[in-house]
Amino acid sequence: MITTTVMGSYPQPRWLVHEERLLGDGVARVRNEGLWKVGADDLSEAIEAATLVAIADQELAGVDIVTDGEVGRESYFNHFACSLGGVSKSEIGVGVNRRGGTAEVPLVNGAIHREFPIELEAARFLVAHAHRQTKVTVPGPFTLSQLADNRYYADQRALAIAYAEAVNAELRDLEAAGVDVLQLDEPYLQANSTAAADIALEALGVATAGITAQTCLHTCYGYAAYVKDKSDGYPFLDPLAEAPVDWVAIESAQPDLPGATVSRLAPRKVVLGVIDLGRESIETPEEIADRIRRALDHIAPENLAVSPDCGMKYLPRERARAKLAAMAAGAAIVRAEC
Numbered sequence: 229m230i231t232t233t234v235m236g237s238y239p240q241p242r243w244l245v246h247e248e249r250l251l252g253d254g255v256a257r258v259r260n261e262g263l264w265k266v267g268a269d270d271l272s273e274a275i276e277a278a279t280l281v282a283i284a285d286q287e288l289a290g291v292d293i294v295t296d297g298e299v300g301r302e303s304y305f306n307h308f309a310c311s312l313g314g315v316s317k318s319e320i321g322v323g324v325n326r327r328g329g330t331a332e333v334p335l336v337n338g339a340i341h342r343e344f345p346i347e348l349e350a351a352r353f354l355v356a357h358a359h360r361q362t363k364v365t366v367p368g369p370f371t372l373s374q375l376a377d378n379r380y381y382a383d384q385r386a387l388a389i390a391y392a393e394a395v396n397a398e399l400r401d402l403e404a405a406g407v408d409v410l411q412l413d414e415p416y417l418q419a420n421s422t423a424a425a426d427i428a429l430e431a432l433g434v435a436t437a438g439i440t441a442q443t444c445l446h447t448c449y450g451y452a453a454y455v456k457d458k459s460d461g462y463p464f465l466d467p468l469a470e471a472p473v474d475w476v477a478i479e480s481a482q483p484d485l486p487g488a489t490v491s492r493l494a495p496r497k498v499v500l501g502v503i504d505l506g507r508e509s510i511e512t513p514e515e516i517a518d519r520i521r522r523a524l525d526h527i528a529p530e531n532l533a534v535s536p537d538c539g540m541k542y543l544p545r546e547r548a549r550a551k552l553a554a555m556a557a558g559a560a561i562v563r564a565e566c
Contacts, residue, residue, distance in 0.1 A: 229529035229566060230520060230559045231292045232552075233499065235446055235477065236304060236365040236411065237539030238282040238297030239548050244274055251453060251542060256303040257333045257375050258320050259310055263302050275300035276353065283358050285549050290556030293361040293409055293533075296354040297541075304413050304539060305367045305375065306334075311346045312394055314338040314380065321377020326419035326450060335377045340390035345401045352405050361408040368412035368445070369395050369431040374420055385427045392434035403441040411444040411477070412436075418447050421464035428464075433472045444475040444499060449483065452506030453542035458483035469493050479537030480519070482506050487522030490532070498527060501537030502558070503551045510550045516558025529566045534559055 240250070245263050253260055266274040282297025301307040309315065314336055321335030351364045369392035373384055381387040399410050412435060417424045436443050445468065449458040458479070468476045469492065476493050478485075479501035490498045502519045503511060516534070523532060534555060540548045 229532070230563050231533040232290065232556050232559050233293035233363060233409075233533055233535045234286060234291060234295055234552070235448075235501075235535055235537075235539045236295050236298050236363075236413065237301075237541035238285065238295070238299065239541055239543055239545040240297075240299045241278050241281065241545070244278050244299065254454070255451070256306040257309070257323070257331055258306055260302045260306070279350070279353060280357060283354065285545070286552060287358070287360055289549055289552035290560070291360070291552055293363050294354075294358050295363050295365065296350055298365070298539070300350055304365065305371070308346050308366050308398070309334050309372055309375070311343075312340055313343040314340040314390070321379075323375055323377055326416065331375070333375045333377050336380050336387065338380055340387070340394055342394040342397045346398055348398075348401045348405060351402050351407050355406045362406075363409035363411055363444070364402050364407045365411040365413050365446070366395055366398055366402075368414035369435050370424055370428040371414050371416040373427075373431070374416040374423065384423060385430075388427045388431040389434055392431040395435040396437055396439070399435065399439050399441075399443075403439055407441065409442045409444055409475075410439060411446055412473070414445055414447050415450060417464045417468075418449055418462055424464045425467065429467060429471060436472050442475065443473040444477055445471050445473045446477040446499070448479050448501075448538045451538055451542055452482055452504070456506060461485075462489075465489075466492050469496055471496065475499050475533065477501070477535065480523075481511075481537050487519075487524075488526050490523050491526040494527070497531040497533070498523070499533045499535050502534045503536035503555055505537050505540060505543060505551075508547070510547065511554045511558070513554050513557035513561055516555050517561040520558065520562045524562070524566075529563075
């Protein structure tokens with residue numbers, strides 16, 4: 229009970245990526261090969277080395293369910309989105325970002341389909357080298373459909389369902405590889421709740437059909453590096469109690485949500501964000517324990533896990549390690565009380 233995990237990403241080493249571009253270029257929706265410091269001939273080996281570091285840091289901090297840190301991805305989104313068939317390899321589309329501005333996005337000019345397994349090789353490496361349970365993330369079908377320039381499908385629902393079928397094929401391969409938890413990242417449930425109400429849960433049902441591994445849906449306000457004010461609340465939270473997943477992951481620390489928020493997701497289990505990634509100082513274990521206790525007034529401990537609010541890729545590695553260690557120590561305090 230009160231399992232500890234991470235949302236997905238972990239800081240990429242300074243020798244692997246251009247740090248100034250990582251933040252300055254924004255979250256990549258299309259390819260951004262200029263992010264890498266290492267040349268193409270050595271990149272795969274460098275990513276393996278960085279992955280081993282990310283796994284070791286998480287395990288040494290006491291995290292129960294670890295990821296590969298997504299250190300081989302330019303963003304949580306673009307590696308999967310740009311690898312699908314039906315997406316133009318020669319032309320970039322134009323879409324709308326979550327702040328209402330324009331963004332470069334994948335251009336869909338054909339039927340969306342998975343031409344090959346996309347995250348499978350990285351997942352096998354993670355499973356082979358981790359000593360704890362593992363989790364792999366892929367972007368969810370609703371977010372994929374929102375960040376696409378659709379020039380093929382009749383409407384957004386058809387696009388989202390096509391993405392969902394591709395995601396489902398990927399999840400089946402990841403499950404067969406022995407990954408313990410399969411997570412769908414859906415930040416645009418928060419960013420575009422009106423469209424989500426029409427198509428999101430249906431698309432999620434297609435994406436998770438036939439999957440028997442533990443599944444998790446992560447929704448958030450966006451990276452703390454870009455989103456400073458998270459006081460508006462979740463406009464699309466209550467419907468997620470019906471989501472076809474085992475867990476729903478939400479951020480709670482930076483927006484300072486009340487502990488009772490978790491009750492809105494019952495009967496889903498909840499991964500609660502307890503680490504504020506916009507805060508430079510390191511939380512104390514007792515601060516973490518207090519946040520967990522407030523949630524436990526509204527949820528059984530076996531139905532609660534904790535994590536940082538969102539992905540940690542924009543943090544300095546030293547700060548990320550310290551925050552994870554504090555989280556694990558805080559969870560241990562509360563487990564001893566249960």
